[in-house]
Amino acid sequence: MKRNLLCMTAPLRDGFDIPCHELGPAAHHPSAALVGGLHGDEINGVFILSRLADFLEGVEAGNYPELRLLKRVLIIPAVNVLGVNLRTRTWPFDKSDLNRMFPGSTLGETTQRIAFAVLEATKKAELRIDLHTASSDFEELPQVRLYGPSDEERQSARLFGLSAIMERSMSPVFTTTLMSSWKVWPGQSFLLRVGQAGTLQLEHCQRVFRSLVSFLGRSGVLAGVKIAEEDEESCLFTSESAIRVYAEKAGTFVSDRQVGRWVRAGQELGYIYDSFSGKIIEKVVAPTAGLLTGIRRHPLLFEGDLIVRINRRL
Ligand SMILES: [Zn+2]
Secondary structure, three states: OEEEEEEEEEOOEEEEEEEEEEEOOOOOOOOEEEEOOOOOOOHHHHHHHHHHHHHHHHHHOOOOOOOEEOOOEEEEOOOOHHHHHHOOOOEOOOOEOHHHOOOOOOOOOHHHHHHHHHHHHHOOOOEEEEEEOOOOOEEEEEEEEEEOOOHHHHHHHHHHOOOEEEEEOOOHHHOOOHHHHHOOOOOEEEEEEEEOOOOOOHHHHHHHHHHHHHHHHHOOOEEOOOOOOOOOOOEEEEHHHEEEEEOOOOEEEEOOOOOOOEEOOOOEEEEEEOOOOOOEEEEEEOOOOEEEEEEEOOOEEOOOOEEEEEEOOO
């Protein structure tokens, strides 16, 4: 069922709404809450969640007789509805970052009211998932991110079946994010980072769609899900395991490498060319063996730009 999480008016145009899907048996609060598009240019998450809502509606309609929704699920595919329409990361009217507005307020500016409505609708869910991407310059391997996790969260993170789980401490700088507001409440919170902003990577989206269905199956929200055999081993990485390569010179960076591959020390990952002469300035090689978890996709490099990130197995 579609309903509006929040309806807002605008000075000289029709009002606009933030719609959400509510699926499964009625309950006082959802058991699982999934949020996408806090950043309007992060299309992968919006696409994945809209497809998931369509799939779960199909489950409710009886299109998949072996599957049954046992618990209430709330899906907000795009919080920053105007940003998605205008292809901007931030809220278009005042350029504010919606993921720096939590916990929000009922009386504040529009973005404060949006944050408040999103938190109210999701905070009591036992399982909370927020989808993001990297910037439009960089591609991230689809991964689960945990922030100052509990043991339960560490265990549940494996239920997604994604190959990388990144553990971070809860930064005192980011106290205004949805994640930090969620962490105050009982229940488990996960952030999925999927690919690159500004574009849609179908393979990543399909992978994460399947991992969300597996997760809902394994956590008892959706009954009848066959456990996928294809799941890769999940590796837990802390921030100390990340090795980053930065550009020593400006130029054009080109690489045909794919994220999610294990690389060996010294393996060639791409080339930096002189943007005028076309000559190779630098061969970029892996400084260590590990999983290629992020790579730069915007070709134009300035000195000091991040080119690749590799995570070493602990
Ligand atoms: Zn984001």
